[in-house]
Amino acid sequence: MSALLPVEEAQARLLALRPPLAGENVAFCDALGRYLAEDVVALRDQPAAPLSAMDGYAVRCADLPGPWTIAGESAAGGPPAHALAAGEAMRIFTGAMLPEGADTVVIQEDVAAEGGRLALTTSDAIRERQHVRARASDFAAGERLLAAGTRLTPGAIAAAVMSGASQLRVGGRPRVAILTTGDELVQPGRPLAPGQIPDSNGVMLAAMLAGEPARTGLPLHVGDARARIAAALQDLARHHDVIVTVGGASVGDHDHVQGALGDAGGRVDFWKVAMKPGKPLIAGTLGDALLLGLPGNPASAFVTATLFLLPLVRHLAGAASPLPPVLSAPLAKPLGPGKTRRDYLRARLDRGALHLFDGQDSGRTFPLGGADALAIREIGAPARAAGEPADYIAIA
Structure with missing residues (x-):
């Protein structure tokens, strides 16, 4: 049995399969x-000339403390009509160009104007270039x-x-196809027979991709038939940059994605990652398309999409930093030790603390509805007490 890939190595290998799309x-x-x-x-x-940062009067600092003769005005949108001579002040408005010769703006609250004359009314010190936005500042x-x-x-x-x-x-917008698999899945809103469940993963992934620069159509669905999955993969590979399958990625008798990829002429680059949930992740190629096979349980699909699908789309779209940033917050409750895979635990931030949901089974969708973070517990990490810091990834 081959060793499980560390998450970072799997992410690097996935992104290395294709360069970003043409711009x-x-x-x-x-x-x-x-x-x-x-x-x-x-x-x-920017600005292309010295501008006033306030409404007031443009003056020469050397003429302080005045008084001045008012000589016209300068408003935003055009140059002043003339330069400012010694002993003159020009009415000026926010964003307007300073007249040649002026180097300071006195705000209108600090002066009094009467009969064409301007006098200072404040004892506060006025500095040269006060309230002036310098050229190229x-x-x-x-x-x-x-x-x-x-x-x-x-x-x-x-x-x-x-x-x-x-x-x-x-960067270009990658064309992404979503293909869910499984005989038990039924389109949302349709009646369910015994043993059937609504196909929530396809809608969830489409919603996750809606905030990314991707071209994504409606999710498609095929049952647990290897030949049908292979035919669907071949067809989708002709028109898409990324095919993301959901379900059928593990080792059961009805898990056909890996075999169907080979039947369609593709190859697997890696399978299985040292993470929980989401271990049976598949990455491969089919012609010019990339295939990412996500596990079918809701939490597994969500976590692997967060860590692999969204970064892949961002990478193809030209992102310099496609991976989600890792943040830190104190734990609201104690957290037990890590085991043999890195855990991504659904959690919620409340008043700056990280609250982990009690039920972390990958088949549960209820915690996904309230989670806004994935807390990270490293392989073999020691137990931590409430208040100790924990890494997490913010999620929408």
Whole structure:
């Protein structure tokens, strides 16, 4: 019996099976959630000229403490009409360009204007360049604003727009097919005969992928027939980058995914990982498509999708860091010692503490409904008391 693969080695082998997809140019409105295929480098200074950070008056610091003669105004959207001479002040508004000669802004609350004259009304010290946004104080032309592999959030898109770019180069969107297997599964909402259960895994995986830059259709289903599974795999491999199967990954008489993959002309790269739940995980290739065979129990499917499917999709889409980050929080209750596989335990964060669900059987769906974290217990880890830190992965 071959040794089980450590989780990190299995993840690395899976991601090494294919490089990221080719990039494409997209409009800003289509960029949310995508991963940059190349750096975003500023094409301009921001701001492009000194700007006022407040409503008030632009003055020369050398003319303090005034008084001044008011000489026009400067509003956002265009340059001032003229330069500022000695002894002059110009009315200015937030975001407006400073007139040539000005180097300081006095806020309107600190002055009094009457009859074209301006007088200071505060005794507070006013510094040179106060309330002035210097040219290129945000970023300068040629500066890298966003690195390739960055996930595009609304804020990142705003920075890219401000850089002067007209569009973005992002990684491709992998085409993902979901194929559930098992004679016992019935489409959601349909009547159940004795021994049948609703096919929750297909819907769950589609929901998990909805937040990723992937093209995913409706989940498909085939029964426990090796020939039918092989035919479905061959067909899906022609049109998809990733085929994720659910169920049929273990060693039972009705577990046909591994054999069907061989029948279809594919190969297995690895099978079985030192984790619980989710040990009977399959990774392989079929033509240009990748196959990821997830175990059928709900918790097993969820955990393996979190640790393998989602990182694979992110990798193909160009993510620099596709794996979920590992965080830490104190345990709310004691946790027993680890055994021969790494445990991923369904848990919930409450007031900063990690509360593990009592029922961790992989066939239970109820804990999935309330979990927002997967607590990690390492192989052979010692028992821990309440309050001791534990690693976890945040989940949606």
